[in-house]
Amino acid sequence: MPLLSFTHRPQNELEKEGRMAAPIQEDAGEPEKTCPNCRKPIPLSRLWANHNTCPCGYHFRMTARQRIHFITDKDSFFELFCGIKAADPLNFPGYTQKMETVCAASGEVEAVVCGIAAIGGYDCCIFVMESYFMMGSMGTAVGEKITSLFEFAQQNRLPVIGYTVSGGARMQEGILSLMQMAKTSGAVKRHSDAGLLYIPVLTDPTTGGVTASFAMEGDIILAEPRATIGFAGARIVEQTTRKPLPRGFQTAEFLLEHGFVDAIVPRHTQKSVLTKLLKMHHPMRGTA
Amino acid sequence: MNKTAYDKVKIARGNDRPTGLDFIRGIFTDFLELHGDRRYSDDAAIVAGVAFLNSLPVTVIAIEKGRSAKERTLRSFGSPNPEGYRKALRLMKQAEKFKRPIICFVDTSGAYCGIEAEAHGQGQAIAENLMTMMTLNVPIISILIGEGGSGGALALAVADRVYMLENAVYSVISPEGCANILWKDPSKAAQAAACLKLTAQDALYYGIIEDILSETNLGESTFYQRIKEKLLHELDVLNMDPKLLDNRYKRFRKFGMQNDPKEKDPAEKDTIQGSVE
Numbered sequence: 141m142p143l144l145s146f147t148h149r150p151q152n153e154l155e156k157e158g159r160m161a162a163p164i165q166e167d168a169g170e171p172e173k174t175c176p177n178c179r180k181p182i183p184l185s186r187l188w189a190n191h192n193t194c195p196c197g198y199h200f201r202m203t204a205r206q207r208i209h210f211i212t213d214k215d216s217f218f219e220l221f222c223g224i225k226a227a228d229p230l231n232f233p234g235y236t237q238k239m240e241t242v243c244a245a246s247g248e249v250e251a252v253v254c255g256i257a258a259i260g261g262y263d264c265c266i267f268v269m270e271s272y273f274m275m276g277s278m279g280t281a282v283g284e285k286i287t288s289l290f291e292f293a294q295q296n297r298l299p300v301i302g303y304t305v306s307g308g309a310r311m312q313e314g315i316l317s318l319m320q321m322a323k324t325s326g327a328v329k330r331h332s333d334a335g336l337l338y339i340p341v342l343t344d345p346t347t348g349g350v351t352a353s354f355a356m357e358g359d360i361i362l363a364e365p366r367a368t369i370g371f372a373g374a375r376i377v378e379q380t381t382r383k384p385l386p387r388g389f390q391t392a393e394f395l396l397e398h399g400f401v402d403a404i405v406p407r408h409t410q411k412s413v414l415t416k417l418l419k420m421h422h423p424m425r426g427t428a
Numbered sequence: 429m430n431k432t433a434y435d436k437v438k439i440a441r442g443n444d445r446p447t448g449l450d451f452i453r454g455i456f457t458d459f460l461e462l463h464g465d466r467r468y469s470d471d472a473a474i475v476a477g478v479a480f481l482n483s484l485p486v487t488v489i490a491i492e493k494g495r496s497a498k499e500r501t502l503r504s505f506g507s508p509n510p511e512g513y514r515k516a517l518r519l520m521k522q523a524e525k526f527k528r529p530i531i532c533f534v535d536t537s538g539a540y541c542g543i544e545a546e547a548h549g550q551g552q553a554i555a556e557n558l559m560t561m562m563t564l565n566v567p568i569i570s571i572l573i574g575e576g577g578s579g580g581a582l583a584l585a586v587a588d589r590v591y592m593l594e595n596a597v598y599s600v601i602s603p604e605g606c607a608n609i610l611w612k613d614p615s616k617a618a619q620a621a622a623c624l625k626l627t628a629q630d631a632l633y634y635g636i637i638e639d640i641l642s643e644t645n646l647g648e649s650t651f652y653q654r655i656k657e658k659l660l661h662e663l664d665v666l667n668m669d670p671k672l673l674d675n676r677y678k679r680f681r682k683f684g685m686q687n688d689p690k691e692k693d694p695a696e697k698d699t700i701q702g703s704v705e
Binding site: 284315323333348353386 | 539541542543545546547548549550551552554555556558559560562563578579582583586598599600601606609610623624625626630631634636676677680681683684
């Protein structure tokens with residue numbers, strides 16, 4: 141399975157560190173991050189050049205803008221619906237203040253970035269959820285942006301690529317958050333019924349209301365290696381069932397084994413895989 | 429005395445409330461339960477089948493919590509597994525084929541939370557229901573009779589008309605769960621319940637439901653007769669609707685920032701403008 145060979149295996153003695161895109165000059169005093177998997181320090185510039193993955197194969201989290209930068213063609217991304225942001229419909233205690241802090245810290249106004257872009261020369265609509273914004277939780281604004289994107293894609297007959305990261309529905313918008321699951325599902329369904337392609341890419345973590353709506357409604361569902369994907373949180377499952385969780389429970393590999401994702405695609409091959417898929421589903425594809 | 433939101437949560441969870449099967453017995457005739465998802469198993473938390481509503485054949489789907497301790501365990505306390513949602517979907521598609529309206533009774537604290545449920549794709553099962561129900565070309569009416577817990581409840585409530593019983597609740601998270609996340613203290617559930625706006629009156633205010641069903645004579649024949657008449661009347665209206673699916677899509681499409689009821693309220697708007705001047 142070529143898609144699964146994500147570890148950078150050295151081919152010969154000269155490539156002990158694994159295959160890298162290009163040798164990178166490292167300063168002695170450069171900040172480093174320690175990989176939680178192999179426990180080795182990795183300089184930030186090198187991490188960045190390697191799509192935020194460690195040579196051991198561990199995928200660090202990325203911001204939505206970083207992802208857009210690495211997955212879309214240079215200068216092709218045009219942001220849509222960026223003016224939509226959450227109100228406080230329930231007057232939920234502390235929500236407005238929390239939003240202000242989160243906006244300032246993340247530099248985003250909502251937990252998803254939507255737009256049109258080209259990937260490998262193929263036009264598509266793309267949404268990328270932001271884990272640094274209230275853990276990508278879905279409130280009315282996120283639901284509205286994703287729904288609007290699917291409607292836009294349907295009108296313009298474009299495929300949709302969607303990177304999901306989410307802790308679930310946003311509690312602070314109560315029942316209105318829950319309704320976003322139905323609303324986005326309706327838009328996905330209409331887009332799908334129009335014969336158009338939708339590929340969600342599930343990244344760490346994709347849980348709750350997002351898993352139970354548009355994350356699982358793709359034609360082809362891809363996932364990043366080792367990403368946590370599930371409906372109920374693992375801790376809650378453990379508390380409720382009082383049973384030890386199986387090894388690798390709710391990982392992308394677990395879902396692949398049980399038949400709920402089509403393929404696990406490591407980050408450095410995502411662009412080429414998406415390009416191929418967009419090419420295969422392009423209306424101007426070749427004839428036999 | 430006015431009941432607080434948490435009082436209503438307790439009433440909605442009450443053991444003596446009529447359950448899904450009581451509603452089926454009270455409202456329909458000739459109910460025949462149909463079992464199994466045709467993929468793996470049969471989930472006892474969802475009771476579904478065909479029945480007559482007066483002379484009209486309908487498909488009925490209800491989440492059933494059970495009465496006795498033994499029955500409750502068997503029905504996993506009304507928390508459906510993915511197989512339950514797949515059974516519901518199978519029978520809803522069957523209803524579409526035979527042009528039968530679908531009536532759902534929702535009463536769950538949430539979809540079942542377990543290792544098997546996750547391995548069998550709880551999220552995927554709910555997602556598929558949400559997506560498919562949006563374009564099922566027959567009228568769908570959902571009634572929340574007790575607890576409406578999150579995605580597990582919504583998976584049977586993507587409908588043309590959604591009603592709630594007077595003391596039913598509908599929420600994205602349990603008040604205990606919310607209190608635990610917000611204040612790390614599940615005992616503050618009463619406060620959380622008030623913040624979540626989960627009562628039927630709140631749901632009506634936010635336009636989540638069309639109407640509240642009175643609980644006068646709850647569980648008695650007059651109570652079921654009232655619901656039956658309401659269903660017959662609404663099905664008449666929906667059966668005549670040439671834009672059924674468009675209207676269903678719009679019903680859910682509108683839940684966003686555009687319909688923030690605070691902005692619609694003219695009295696409040698005036699005061700805001702007044703203060704600016």
